[in-house]
Amino acid sequence: MLIKDYLTNEVEKIIAMLDFEDFPEMHKYLASIMDEEGFVRTSSYEIASSLIKCDEPQELPGFMIDFITDLYESEIADGNADAMNDLGSQYYDGSRGFEQSIEKAVNLYQQAAENGSRQAQENLGYCYYYGRNMDSPDYEKAFHYFALGAFDGHLISLYKIGDMYLNGYYVSKSEKEAFVIYMRCLETMTDEVAEIVAGPVYLRLGKMFLYGIGTKKDYKHALACYQRAEAFIYDMVAGGNVMYRKSLDAAIKGQDKAREKLMENLPDDEWVFDS
Structure with a gap:
């Protein structure tokens, strides 16, 4: 932790x-952590974690990137596993002006x-699943971390x-088991977790x-799931998770396909009304 x-x-x-006009939330937050005597009493990790969420998704100026990085690194030096994971996530995403470096991200994860962060273990699962910073995916290690x-x-680990x-990656392929797992995600999902999990699961x-x-074909359920997926994923993309843009397109196209199937199942007979 940095000296007070x-x-x-x-x-x-x-x-x-x-600049207050460009970063009002950040400006107000920093002013709020100064006590009556003008000293900061908040931990370096709490400051970094709060600043990274302020004024999203606007890109941060270089001096803010350096400041937030210094805050995280001071906590990492003290063995803070959450700081290791969070700084790793900034390097993984490369958003808001942070350098994107999968190598640095994996090392921090x-x-x-190793210091007990469950979130870092989940993040490593992603890295091994997609083969980030390695020659090819390692599904055995991915399954282990998930x-x-x-x-x-x-729940992200569960739906992965x-x-x-x-x-059929590492485990025997079972579409029924996958369906049960996705449904289990919905059954145990809280409103907070739904913001990042519901969209992909409904999709x-x-x-x-x-x-x-x-499962059995059910076009009405398909349409309802795609509609819910669109709503959740739209919020994710609007919030800065642009990597889900293709998923948003898939949710919209899925609705068109489901509606097409529903229309095909309607009776062809025309109603004739007596005059």
């Missing part, structure tokens, strides 16, 4: 440099995972295990109901 006097001086400098997250209630059953279920994958 040094941290106070740095916060004062940042407030002076920060590994440090955090299982750790799923056992601890992480569903994907592995759906595709998968929409496809399964539409084509009869792991």
Whole structure:
């Protein structure tokens, strides 16, 4: 953790440099952590975690990137696993002006995972699943890390295990098992978790109901799932998760296909009314 006097001086400098019109939330937050005597009493990790969420998704100026990075690194030096994971996530995403470096991200995730961070273990699952910073995917390690997250209630880890059953990655392919897992995600989902999980899960279920994958075809359920997927994924993309743009397009196209199938099942007879 940064020394209090040094941290106070740095916060004062940042407030002076920060444009209030461009970053009102950030400016107000920094002003709020100064006590009556003008000192910062908040931890470096809490400051970094709060700043990274302010004024999203606007890109941050270089001096703010440096400041947030310094805050995280000071906590990492003290063994803070959450700081390791969070800084790793900034490098992984490369958003808001942060350098994108999968290599740095994986290294930090590994440090955090070794120090007990369940979120870092889930993030490593993603890295091994997609082969980030490695020659090819390692589905065995991906399953291992997703299982750790799923056992601890992480629904992203759970639905990724569903994907592995759906595709037969490391485990024996079972579309029915994948369907059960996706439905389980919906059953145990809280409103907070739904913001990042519901969209992808509903998108998968929409496809399964539409084509009869792991369950019976049900075009009405398919349409409802695709509609819910669109609503949740739209908010994700609007909030800065542009990587889900293709998923948003898929949810919209899925609705068109489901409606087409529903219309095909309507009777062809025309109603004739007596005059």
